[in-house]
Amino acid sequence: DGGITQSPKYLFRKEGQNVTLSCEQNLNHDAMYWYRQDPGQGLRLIYYSQIVNDFQKGDIAEGYSVSREKKESFPLTVTSAQKNPTAFYLCASSILLQGNNEQFFGPGTRLTVL
Amino acid sequence: AQSVTQLDSQVPVFEEAPVELRCNYSSSVSVYLFWYVQYPNQGLQLLLKYLSGSTLVESINGFEAEFNKSQTSFHLRKPSVHISDTAEYFCAVSVPSNDYKLSFGAGTTVTVRA
Numbered sequence: 001d002g003g004i005t006q007s008p009k010y011l012f013r014k015e016g017q018n019v020t021l022s023c024e025q026n027l028n029h030d031a032m033y034w035y036r037q038d039p040g041q042g043l044r045l046i047y048y049s050q051i052v053n054d055f056q057k058g059d060i061a062e063g064y065s066v067s068r069e070k071k072e073s074f075p076l077t078v079t080s081a082q083k084n085p086t087a088f089y090l091c092a093s094s095i096l097l098q099g100n101n102e103q104f105f106g107p108g109t110r111l112t113v114l
Numbered sequence: 115a116q117s118v119t120q121l122d123s124q125v126p127v128f129e130e131a132p133v134e135l136r137c138n139y140s141s142s143v144s145v146y147l148f149w150y151v152q153y154p155n156q157g158l159q160l161l162l163k164y165l166s167g168s169t170l171v172e173s174i175n176g177f178e179a180e181f182n183k184s185q186t187s188f189h190l191r192k193p194s195v196h197i198s199d200t201a202e203y204f205c206a207v208s209v210p211s212n213d214y215k216l217s218f219g220a221g222t223t224v225t226v227r228a
Contacts, residue, residue, distance in 0.1 A: 004157075006157075031214060033215075040123065040220060040221070041220060042204060042218040042219055042220040042221050043158075043204070043218040045215060045216075048213075048215065050213075050214075056213075058215075090157055090158065092158075094214065096214060100146075100165055101146065101208050101214040101216070102148065102160055102163060103216060104160075105150075105157035105158040105159070106157050107156055107157045108155070108156065108157050110155070
């Protein structure tokens with residue numbers, strides 16, 4: 001059963017702590033993405049990666065870090081430098097084919113900073 | 115850079131009534147267009163997409179959208195909604211030269227009432 005998994009579904013963290021969100025896909029997609037979703041703001045791109053061991057900043061990368069050591073995995077670390085980390089985080093993946101860049105999304109992780 | 119405007123943030127509608135969700139984009143080049151649906155506390159699911167060809171695209175659950183290049187719009191319609199259509203809907207645009215990234219609108223929340 002192919003798809004994207006994110007864990008955990010809910011995550012609580014104290015201020016000043018780093019936390020890592022997991023994203024795994026078994027769709028054999030080359031590209032993976034991390035988005036942040038806040039009410040009324042749609043989705044904003046944090047980081048994306050098109051190939052193993054390479055990634056690029058999106059629109060709101062400050063306070064976040066990623067790695068892409070395996071094609072299937074793209075974990076996101078929310079660092080203590082992120083001023084307002086409470087949000088819903090979505091991971092997505094896609095093939096890299098000109099003319100069809102549909103993205104497939106995971107179920108999301110809701111992060112709450114206490 | 116392209117941007118997406120969803121003109122209505124909230125759309126209340128009665129069951130079996132028609133609904134239209136408006137989406138306009140700004141881009142000086144050819145675009146690919148997508149509508150995604152998000153149910154509460156879940157990830158996004160693709161509803162339909164326009165890549166090329168016929169300007170009217172349909173989904174399997176009765177939604178349709180029409181690409182209008184002159185008006186730079188991609189409005190989503192359904193002639194008769196169900197309670198289960200209650201969700202948030204996102205319009206997204208991709209420019210082929212922009213590294214396969216998607217730009218999302220802020221979303222439209224559809225609430226279907228009996």
